[in-house]
Amino acid sequence: MKTTKTIFQDGNHKWIAIVRDPDKPNYLIDTNEYLVTHGGQGLLLDPGGAEVFPAVFSALSSEFDPSALSAIFASHQDPDICSSLALWLEFNPKMRCYVSWLWSSFIPHFGGTAETFIAMPDEGLDISLDGLHLQAIPAHYLHSSGNLHLYDKIAKVLFSGDVGAALLPPGDDGLFVENFDAHIRHAEGFHRRWMGSNEAKRRWCERVSQMEIDMLCPQHGAIYQGADVQRFINWFDGLQVGICGS
Amino acid sequence: MTMTTALTTRPSKAQQAGVDLLRIVRINEEIKAVVGVAFKINIMALNAIFLAKRAGTAARGFGVLSNELRVFSQDLRDGMSVLTAHIHACVTEVSVVLQDIRHTALLRQAVEQSSAACGRAVLAAREVENDRHAERLARLRKQLRAALDDAFRMVELGGVLAKSAKIEAAYGQSFAVPLAQVSGEFDGVVEEIRASLESLRRSAFFTGN
Incomplete structure (x- = not known):
């Protein structure tokens, strides 16, 4: 089972990281899921693949009523992002799924109906979670051609999908x-290969540099906090991406 | 506390569904082959009619039978269309049941590991849905079996017609040889279809062994 860690809390406004499953088979890439709660509602960010659903569900339900999840935010279309969608919908068939317009007819292959999906435009979208204002911000080509991140101005947390991801060696399982x-060093190869556009990377770095960010939360690896956030942005800005190692 | 059956379902259910899928896929392949042969019969019946017309009064009895064979070939094609529709519905439903089983296994694992109060209710709802799909599959299985039986009976009648045509061919005077050849081919093809349908009726997909 995965563990949960509350990384931000202000009353019932919370960011909960769902991480590190010791029972996960090694052939599956490790993923971080994040739950944002506000009022009585919850928004689950990149809920993960079908194979990890039991571990994510059980961890989440220790903190939050899964039937009160109002929506899922899918940063992009990959199977490790949201192939568990149909299973989450079992608990709340009215749940919505925010996804780039580019993938809004692809992700339904994982489940859902026409009513399930809210297509986010390229320029991003304001998302309200029981009165909490969240912003989906563009991160296209990082790595997917239709890719969005989620920013919480109040918590100063940026969910950055695959940006900032690191493939950590066994035993290196710190949350931060x-x-x-x-x-x-564990992030470099990943970013060089998975991130497809230097121009897109440049724009993203410029955009997020102007935001107040205390925590940058990737979908794989550890969370950057404090000064490490700007350190990461600077490092990423200087990295040549879209390169195959061989 | 009563456990839902979804919590106690044996893993062999998944294996059974997998085996069912393989069986239904094999039946589908066999039926596709039979449909192909049935189409051939239509052409053969048409040839028999032309031949009987050329033979004229010498093959009057054969002519009557060749018309019957033509009607039979059309009925057979219709029967094969019904079989094809049933088999497609069965393949779809077996796939749905397989998906249900995988889905339920993941849900069961999640509910067993979690403390969420809603878990059992969701699992029970899933179970109701699974039962609905399983019942639909059972109905389709029966319908497919009935359609196979209908097709089999029809082919048996076709066999009788083909054998009668063989007898009538003997009275075809100078046309006796080509008429015997046509009716013999017809009989051979009908026998081929009959044997295929017979084997399909014995498929473990219907007996559950």
């Missing part, structure tokens, strides 16, 4: 980045 230089 503790030694940036050591950590970033």
Whole structure:
């Protein structure tokens, strides 16, 4: 079973990270799921693949009533992002799924109906969670051609999907980045190969540099906090991406 | 506390559905082959009619039978269309049942690991849906079996017609040889279809063994 860690809390406004399953088979990439709660509602970010659903569900339900999840935010279309969609919909068939317009007819292959999907335009979207204002911000080509991140201005948390992801070696399972230089070595190959456009990367770095961010939360690896957030943005800005290692 | 059957379902159910899918796929392939042969019969019946007309009064009895064979070939094609529709519905439903089983297994695992109060209710609802799909599959299985029986009976009648045509061919005077050849081919094809349908009726998909 995965564990939950509340990384931000202000009353009933919470960010909960659902991470690190010791029972997960090694052939599945490790993923981080995040739950944002406000009032009586919850928004689950990149809920993960069908194979990890039991672990994510059981961890989430220890913190939150899964039938009160009002929506899922899918940063892009990959199976590790939302192939569990049909299973989540079992608990609340009225749940919505926010996804880039580009993938709004692809992701239904994982489940849902025409009413399930809210197609987000390229420029992003304002999302309200029981009065909490969240912003879906563009991150196209990082790595998917239709890719969005989610920013919470109040919590100063940016969910960054695959940006900031690191493929950590076994045993290196801290929730937060503790030694940036050591950590970033595990992120470099991933970013060079998975991120397809230097121009898109440049624009993203410029955009997020202007935001107040205390925590940058990727879908794989550890969370960047404090000064490590800007350190990461600078590092990413200088990295040549869209390169195959061989 | 009573456990829902979804919590206690044996894993062999998934294996059974997998086996069912393989069986129904094999039946589908066999029926596709039979449909192909049935189409051939239509052409053969048409040839028999032309031949009987050329033979004229010498093959009057054969002519009557060749018309019957033509009607039979059309009925057979209709029967094969019904079979094809049933088999497609069965393949779809077996796939749905397989999906249900995988879906339920993941849900069951999640509910067993979690403390969420809504879990059992969701699992029970899933179970109701699974039962609905299983019942639909059972109905389709029966319909397919009935359609196979109908087709089999029809082909048996076709066999009688083909054998009668063989007898009538003997009275065809100078046309006796080509008429015997046509009716013999017809009989051979009908026998081929009959054997295929007979084997399909014995498929474990229907007996459940």
